[in-house]
Amino acid sequence: MTINIILPDNSVRQYPTGISGLEIARSISEGLARNVLAARVNGEVWDATRPIPSDSRLQLLTWDDEDGKAAFWHSSAHLMAEAVEQLYPGSRFGIGPDIENGFYYDIDLGEHVISDSDFAAIEAKMLEFAREKQAFTRKEVSKSEAIAYFREKGDEYKLELLAELEDGQITFYETGRFTDLCRGPHLPDTSFIKAVKITSVAGAYWRGDEKRKQLTRLYGITFPKQQMLTDYLTLLEEARKRDHRKLGKELELFTFSQRVGQGLPLWLPKGAQLREKLESFLKKVQRKAGYVQVISPHIGQKELYITSGHYEKYGKDSFRPISTPVEGEEFFLKPMNCPHHCELYRNKPYSYKDLPVRFAEFGTVYRYEQSGELHGLTRVRGFTQDDAHIFCRPDQVKDEFIGVIDIVLHIFRALEFKDFTAQISLRDPENKEKYIGSDENWEKAEQAILEAVQEKGLIATVVKGEAAFYGPKLDFMVKDAIGRKWQLGTIQVDYNLPERFELEYTGSDNEKHRPVMIHRAPFGSMERFVAVLIEHCAGNFPLWLTPDQVVILPISDKFQDYARAVRDSLEQADIRALLDERNEKIGRKIRDAELKKIPYMLVVGEQEAAGSTVSVRKHGTGDLGSMTTEAFTDMVAREVALAAV
RNA sequence: GCCGAUGUAGCUCAGCUGGCCAGAGCAGCUGAUUUGUAAUCAGCUGGUCGGCGGUUCGAAUCCGUCCAUCGGCUCCA
Known part of the structure; x- marks a missing residue:
């Protein structure tokens, strides 16, 4: 009795019934047989030694196959x-x-x-x-x-x-x-x-x-x-060398203090500079996309969170409430910005013509994460969300959703994050009591997300049971240096808070209607985003972002005056420049600047002072030769502009 | 929060099974040097060895406990 075996190249061979993948491999070549780990038989992965009973399609699997x-x-x-x-x-x-x-x-x-x-x-x-x-x-x-x-x-x-x-x-x-x-x-x-x-x-x-x-x-x-x-x-x-905790220390971006508290990052000047650049970059993008900035306080009354539902859900896991001299009065550190933004919306009546309203705020929030969860900048107890809440009509949800996806993709493109994944999180249909809100609203929201993602042609996995308690979401994830996945950008549809806060707008029918809310944060949190960014570029930030763009290295004390003049003229052109005034040899100054990952080093000595030039060295590349200070300034300005930010 | 590990100067680390004043390199300070593309030389300063408690004649070293950090688990509005 023989069976027909179809190999991946569609060739057909005949073998006795019950032959194994391994034996077939051996019939092809001894080398192949030595490398066969398993066999895919009619799409199913089998032991290479398992007898194949009938006609089959066979693929021999080696180390190079995931299976x-x-x-x-x-x-x-x-x-x-x-x-x-x-x-x-x-x-x-x-x-x-x-x-x-x-x-x-x-x-x-x-x-x-x-x-x-x-x-x-x-x-x-x-x-x-x-x-x-x-x-x-x-x-x-x-x-x-x-x-x-x-x-x-x-x-x-x-x-x-x-x-x-x-x-x-x-x-x-x-x-x-x-x-x-x-x-x-x-x-x-x-x-x-x-x-x-x-x-x-x-x-x-x-x-x-x-x-x-x-x-x-x-x-x-x-x-x-x-x-x-x-x-x-x-x-x-x-990979460990790229770890943001290590680089954050070496590059003096952030630190932690036991005295300040676990999970509460302290941004050092260079880190603050970097973060500010990211914030102004996003603010600009958002301004163009029709967002308006708002500002809200760091605490809110207990009643605010009772209204929002957060008290019931997370009250026990929060930082302890803040009491006041007034009996019974309690405030909470805000764990989210949305309740405050709902109150901002309630400031005045809106017409359907006013929507969507997009309130944006870099809002710092505090959450009492379990101590074992804390991790560098990626999981902390106090962090700043690049938050915004979009209040729109139900018929605008999909378009708004698409608009946010565009912003997220724009940011990822600008920072060259190519290796991200997207995940749609829906509620667990088996455990509906875990969520607040009506069945009907949940279905509408989930539908809106699925459609928006499909229209953008975004490849996303769908996971049931991963939704927030108030609504489904779309998250963007990026891996860190050692392969752990972190959620960055997030977009969440919410039909519940507008209900709880009784938000309204007047429709064309002159009736009151309920707006839909979209929570979204393209970076996620500044802390986590910066952490992932550090690991992504191994501390070699793009020129427009990096805290120190240029360092000027005088050959000796004699050229300090010229070096200062160069620095001043760079600063005039909005270039962030340092001056290494130490009494060290040039080799030493270059070494230190390379280790600090400063993109451009300008060596200035006798020749440069005489000709109003700078000798340019690029980080990781080496000597680029000399050019006039103006030419260098132009070059930097062009490189920054090219980043399209 | 749970399991396991770690914790010595600003940083990176040495100090084995308990025994002279706890060490090194880098950083810092002082001085010399005035330097041409990845570390100039010399001297000096700096540590309640994570905190507290215990065992011991004697603890950085052993035990307990707390804190923090690291790798996971659970959680993540």
Whole structure:
């Protein structure tokens, strides 16, 4: 009996029934066979060793295929589990998936505690088992057999997972001494795994539920070649150099003080300069888009947040209320700007002709984030949103939404953020009580977002259950230096606050109508945006943004006067210039300026003073030769203008 | 908040299993040098070793606790 196998190039080959992907690979070339990690059979990823029963389309997966890599790492999780079980008998296992960079396994170690000093032993055990070339053996089992096995083993986690599976779809995989409930697929055997690194250990709640037991999550990564691990670790090392916490310190952008408080950033002069540039850039964009600036105070009465619904939802997790000499009077630090903006809207009656009204404010808000959540500038307790609230008619929602998407994309383009993702967050249809507002309004809002995104041709993932409690949203996310995703820009439709604040406008029918509100922040928060920006450009900010654009380096004291004259003329032209007056050699001044990542260095000495020129050196590039001060000024002005900001 | 780790001068770090006055480089200060494209030389200053408590004849080192930071989990209006 033979079957037809269609390969990716559409060629058809005949093989005996029950041949495996691996055997087919071997029939093509021994080299291919050595690299085959898994097989895609009719679109489904299978073990390379699994017999193919009938005519099929086959793709052999190697390290270069995401699915091949996934099988590799998932198999590595099993290998790690086997090692852990040998080292710490009685361990029970939760789940052990592959992830973007490697894999993890959630393990209940009983009384045992694993710390990084144990990693080496686990790695050694894994390599030992890898060399044993243990096969991953797939076994179909009945549900009752499976339950019996894990009951015998006393693994309540696997039993819980089993309870959700149906009979007939349950498979076990055996690797050496370790048997796991697993769908697969897996590598043919463990010998493919040549390099192993346990990367970290952390607590993780079983099934992500804070109320359930915390298991030990062991993270690891493996490779088919030792060199690949070395390269990966080097890459990580490089990424850490871009970390905004490190660069923020080195470039004197911001700092934290224990005395001021956890999660409360202090912006140093250079950081403040940078942030101000970003703010004025956005203000200009917004002015053109019809926004008006407003200003509101940092606190608001308790009643304001009772009206908005925030008190009920977050009152307990906020900073403690501020009391006053008046009995019963309480104020809150504002955790959001929208309630204040609603009151601004209520200042006067609006006609349908007045809408949309767009109130913008760089509003500083305070939220009592859990201490374990705080992280550099990306997660803080006091931060400034580039906030605005658009009050519009229901028929304007989509256009306004589109307008905001345009602003976000404009900003990303200006700052060369190419690698972002967009996510539409809808409510969880199973848990409607988590949200405020009517079904009808939610449906209208979600529809508006979906349509706007579609019209802009934006590629966005849709996630149910991620909406804010008052409305659905569209978020823009960017990754940081070490691959963590952060939300930056956000656009949120809100039918609820206008209701709660009884906002109105008079329609053409002379009747009162309720406006729709759109919350939006293209940067998200200045803190987080600056953090991501720092990591994105590794501290080499675009010329128009960078705190110090130019530094003037006199060859010696003798040329201080000329150097000052150059600086003054640059400042006249609105160029931010420093003067290095230290009594140091030129090599030293250049080195320090390079380390400070200042875009342009102007060396001035005898020749320059004589000819009214400057000798220009560009950061990271080197000597550009000399030119007149005017020519340099023009060059900088042009470069700034070119950024189109 | 939870799990694990870390915490020595402004910065980066050394100080092993407890024992002379706690060290280095950079930064800073003083002086010399007057310099041509990534570190000039010399001298000096600077630390209640994260805070508090304990064990000990003796603690940066061991234990407890609190605080902060780091990696995750949960959360994120």
